Amino acid sequence: MEEVAEGYLYELVNRSLLQVVERNESGRVRSCRMHDIIRLLALTKSNEESFCKVYDGLGSSSAENTRRLSVQSANIEQLTQSRELHVRSIYVFNNGLTIDSLKSFLKSFYLLSTLDLQGTQIMELPDEVFNLFNLRFLGLRNTEVRNIPSTVGRLQKLEVLDVYNAQLLTLPNSVATLKNLRYLHVATDPKKGVKGVVAWIGIQVPVGIRHLTGLQALQLVEASSDILCDLGALTELRTFAITKVQREQCADLCNAIMNMNHLVSLAIMAISEKETLQLEELYLPPTLAKLELGGQLDKKVMPQIVSSFSDLSNLTLLALAFSKLDEDAFSCLLALHGLRGLWLDKAYEGKRLHFDAMSFPKLHQLAISDAPHLNNVTVEQSALQSLVQLTLVDCPELKALPDGIEYLRTLEKLYLRGASKELTDQLQQKEPPHERNGNLNKIEHIQRVTVYP
Incomplete structure (x- = not known):
């Protein structure tokens, strides 16, 4: 589908x-x-065929004779007066909606299959939501919802529960009875100013989640002995993210992941920055396209871990945080020829970074942040030949631009922040072309250069 x-x-x-x-x-x-x-043509056509209507609270707007409704006003009393309602999908685009108005509103739409409330400021769901027995999609993304009651178990046709970046910390046990559930998104963005693998907030999922064998997406869950026992049964997962992983749990986690033969996106985050992820026994399916690892990696088995990545022909994004890579360990990554994005966040501890000729031929984005010892970056000719965006953040020992950056003719964006004062001052000079320093001449072909102290 x-x-x-x-x-x-x-x-x-x-x-x-x-x-x-x-x-x-x-x-x-x-x-x-x-x-x-x-857009005007689409709106006219959808209105003529009653495919969709936009309710803005003005005029004589109603929900009659339509199956899809876009609500762009907090004044929804008029909608509850409509008759012969056949609405199946409601999308709310007004954050002023209150729970009181929502209660009477939902009583009129008992045939709903889609209810998307993302971005509204509601803090709880009215009981009327859990009487919508045909509901397949419940969207609570970016809301203030703090709790989902156990009555969610009534929604036996529910396929998508999207609570991404809400205020939810736990799920009721009844979620494990929703056997048609395919997508469960419960991750929370890191708070502003908070960094590290522990910044991402996961959620405790109920015991018995192994019964949701149709799940295709599960993120972001907190690791526990119970959840690790259940994960092996979720063989249809395409997207999986887990946090607060401890070293002694890695073996069970690897065994569970090896049953997920359709994985496209995988994120594993340790319980702290100092925790080591023992992933040498991890076998990843060839379908994997996105891999994020947050936590230290054992340098002794780093070649073994990365060599297993090199077999992933579909891997396009690799994000590493707190991995403690040195120059030798980084050289192992050069075998990943299919990467389009490489992000290293406090993951590199070496002094030099060298990109050999023909390395990363498809890479579009390269981001390196919090590399406290990095003082030299070298790019050989014909390396990084598809690079579009280069980001270097918090590399205080970096006193010069990457040697060979002039070879990167496809580079459109350069973002530099927290480099040495010497380099920052050179790049912020506004001199005529004939008086420019060497660093400025190297990057004159780049469309957008952003430099901050």
């Missing part, structure tokens, strides 16, 4: 009915926009 939907999306893009705004590291569409003329 997901593959069919993505096919339709790309068909719209290929026909220029949608314009791509942003793609992710693997080249997949992340966000789109619609030309004004196409």
